[in-house]
Amino acid sequence: xxLTYYLVLAAILFTIGAVGVLVRRNAIVVFMCVELMxxxxxxxxxxxxxxxxxxxxxxxAFFVMVVAAAEVVVGLAIIMSIYRTRRSASVDDANLLKY
Amino acid sequence: MTLLAAAETSVRLGTGEAVVFWILGxxxxxxxxxxxxxxxxxxxxxxxxxxxxxxxxxxxxxxxPFLGAxxxxxxxxxxxxxxxxxxxxxxxxxxxxxxxxxxxxxxAATVLGIGFAGLVGAGIARATRDLPATGLxxxxxxxxxxxxxxxxxxxxxxxxxxxxxALLITAAVGAMVLAHIEREPGTRRSQKxxxxxxxxxxxxxxxxxxxxxxxxxxxxxxxxxLPDGSITPESFAxxxxxxEIDQMPRPTGREQLGSPxxxxxxxxxxxxxxxxxx
Numbered sequence: 001x002x003l004t005y006y007l008v009l010a011a012i013l014f015t016i017g018a019v020g021v022l023v024r025r026n027a028i029v030v031f032m033c034v035e036l037m038x039x040x041x042x043x044x045x046x047x048x049x050x051x052x053x054x055x056x057x058x059x060x061a062f063f064v065m066v067v068a069a070a071e072v073v074v075g076l077a078i079i080m081s082i083y084r085t086r087r088s089a090s091v092d093d094a095n096l097l098k099y
Numbered sequence: 100m101t102l103l104a105a106a107e108t109s110v111r112l113g114t115g116e117a118v119v120f121w122i123l124g125x126x127x128x129x130x131x132x133x134x135x136x137x138x139x140x141x142x143x144x145x146x147x148x149x150x151x152x153x154x155x156x157x158x159x160x161x162x163x164p165f166l167g168a169x170x171x172x173x174x175x176x177x178x179x180x181x182x183x184x185x186x187x188x189x190x191x192x193x194x195x196x197x198x199x200x201x202x203x204x205x206x207a208a209t210v211l212g213i214g215f216a217g218l219v220g221a222g223i224a225r226a227t228r229d230l231p232a233t234g235l236x237x238x239x240x241x242x243x244x245x246x247x248x249x250x251x252x253x254x255x256x257x258x259x260x261x262x263x264x265a266l267l268i269t270a271a272v273g274a275m276v277l278a279h280i281e282r283e284p285g286t287r288r289s290q291k292x293x294x295x296x297x298x299x300x301x302x303x304x305x306x307x308x309x310x311x312x313x314x315x316x317x318x319x320x321x322x323x324x325l326p327d328g329s330i331t332p333e334s335f336a337x338x339x340x341x342x343e344i345d346q347m348p349r350p351t352g353r354e355q356l357g358s359p360x361x362x363x364x365x366x367x368x369x370x371x372x373x374x375x376x377x
Contacts, residue, residue, distance in 0.1 A: 001117035019212035053233030070270035077277035
């Protein structure tokens with residue numbers, strides 16, 4: 001058991017989140033996948049903070065959490081207003097700028 | 100000097116931590132996979148809650164109890180509830196379409212993901228094979244995690260912390276502006292106007308019959324009965340499939356009784372009997 005396990009797990013979860021962003025169509029689920037990616041990066045930061053013996057990684061993870069909270073609030077409000085005008089939460093339907 | 104000394108005394112990772120990792124790691128992985136693969140968005144949110152709780156335990160195990168608590172309170176407590184609220188507002192049934200917009204996109208994304216995970220995972224595993232776990236005991240100096248984080252946060256990272264407050268207030272105002280619906284004063288119709296419009300336009304001005312209330316059930320799915328014992332179709336709650344209504348238990352007493360006509364002997368007069376005139 002070394003710290004490598006945490007890092008590899010975080011990498012795998014980051015990849016799953018990235019694949020989810022590419023594959024899913026529901027905007028809210030895409031947003032959840034982004035949250036998963038942020039979380040796995042946080043796990044990496046905390047692991048490296050422990051490896052190097054400094055607290056800066058934990059502080060950075062804390063700030064990532066704060067920014068993620070703000071991002072979720074604004075992003076969900078945007079999804080709701082898109083849903084209000086277009087009656088759909090699918091990312092395929094928001095294509096007014098396409099042509 | 101103390102840092103150097105701390106760097107040389109690498110912390111051994113105990114068996115308990117290994118046990119926690121090998122139990123919670125697969126759980127986190129299963130939660131992430133379930134989030135991506137479940138069709139229902141609410142299920143996705145609950146799977147993600149699972150993963151985030153596992154992450155909170157990982158933080159606590161990795162000498163970050165403050166971040167573990169913040170993870171559980173902020174992520175699973177606040178953010179995921181916000182997600183569920185928006186899911187309920189937007190409508191649970193607005194789930195994914197199975198149709199691919201770009202041909203072969205799913206396969207390409209999966210191949211890309213497996214390749215990326217293999218590359219990054221193998222790279223990290225090779226690069227950090229003998230990464231020493233220095234541990235935070237030397238840095239924290241017996242103060243504990245939270246005082247050490249607080250000291251760092253309010254000295255070296257004070258500016259970032261203050262900027263965070265501006266970010267948070269901007270996000271709150273932005274969410275209120277985006278989610279607010281502005282109504283012109285006077286555009287809302289009064290009850291009198293609504294009632295008049297209903298009487299003029301609708302062929303059914305009165306209210307729909309309510310659901311049936313029986314000794315065995317008063318759910319909105321229970322249909323009301325007409326005086327002759329048949330079901331009132333208009334009393335069905337909307338959004339319920341007709342076959343579900345067929346499967347619902349009818350009140351048994353009524354079934355034995357039949358219709359009131361049958362109970363009174365006024366239904367289907369036997370041939371030649373004459374029977375009462377109806």
